[in-house]
Amino acid sequence: MNDTAIDFLKSRVSIRDVDPDAVVTAAEIEQILTIAGSAPSGNNSQPWKVAVVQNKDMQAEIYTRAYQQLQVKNAAGVFLVFGDRSAYEIDHLVAEKLKNGTLAPAGEGMFRKKIDFFYASSPAENSVEAIMLDCGLFAMNLLYAIKAFGYDAVPMRGADFDAIKKYLELSESWQPVLMIPFGKARTAGNEKIRKKPAEFSLLFK
Numbered sequence: 174m175n176d177t178a179i180d181f182l183k184s185r186v187s188i189r190d191v192d193p194d195a196v197v198t199a200a201e202i203e204q205i206l207t208i209a210g211s212a213p214s215g216n217n218s219q220p221w222k223v224a225v226v227q228n229k230d231m232q233a234e235i236y237t238r239a240y241q242q243l244q245v246k247n248a249a250g251v252f253l254v255f256g257d258r259s260a261y262e263i264d265h266l267v268a269e270k271l272k273n274g275t276l277a278p279a280g281e282g283m284f285r286k287k288i289d290f291f292y293a294s295s296p297a298e299n300s301v302e303a304i305m306l307d308c309g310l311f312a313m314n315l316l317y318a319i320k321a322f323g324y325d326a327v328p329m330r331g332a333d334f335d336a337i338k339k340y341l342e343l344s345e346s347w348q349p350v351l352m353i354p355f356g357k358a359r360t361a362g363n364e365k366i367r368k369k370p371a372e373f374s375l376l377f378k
C-alpha cells in the first residue's frame with residue numbers, strides 16, 4: 174500500500190476562502206490540464222471542453238452569474254468544464270483514432286460496425302449521461318492535479334451556466350458540467366465527514 178498516495182488522496186478538501194492575490198502561471202495551468210486530460214472516457218472520446226478564466230474583471234462577471242459566491246471572484250482562476258456531445262459521433266471517433274494511430278485504415282469498417290452496435294444496444298453511451306460521467310472523471314482528475322501543484326479548489330454546480338456561456342461566447346451546444354475556482358487557501362476547509370463503506374456498499378463473495 175502506498176501510504177503517501179493515500180494520504181494525498183485524503184488531503185483534498187473543498188476550499189472556498191482563497192487568496193485574491195495568488196497567481197497560478199500559464200505553464201502550471203497547461204500542466205494541470207495535461208494531467209486532468211489523462212482521465213478515461215468512453216471509447217477514448219475525451220468529450221471535455223474547458224474554459225479557463227484568469228481575469229478578475231471577467232471573474233466578477235461570472236460571480237454575478239454564480240449567485241455571488243466569493244470564491245469565483247477571488248480565485249486565481251476558474252476552470253469551467255463542459256462536455257461536447259459531438260465527441261461521441263462515429264466519424265469523429267474514427268478520425269481521431271486514425272490520426273493517433275490506434276486504428277488502422279483496414280479496420281475502420283469493423284470499428285464503425287462495433288460502435289453502431291454499441292450505441293444501438295446502449296443509447297446512453299452517447300448521451301448527456303455519458304458526458305456527465307466522462308467529464309466527471311476528468312473533473313476529479315482536475316481537482317487532484319490542482320492539489321498536486323500546491324493549490325486548492327472547490328467544485329461548483331451553483332451557477333447560471335447558460336448565462337455564463339453567453340457571456341463568454343461559448344458554443345450553445347456545450348453541456349455544462351461544473352466550474353472549479355482554484356487558488357491558494359487562506360483558511361482550511363471543513364473537516365471531511367464521510368459515510369463508512371458499510372453504509373454505502375454491498376459485498377458479494
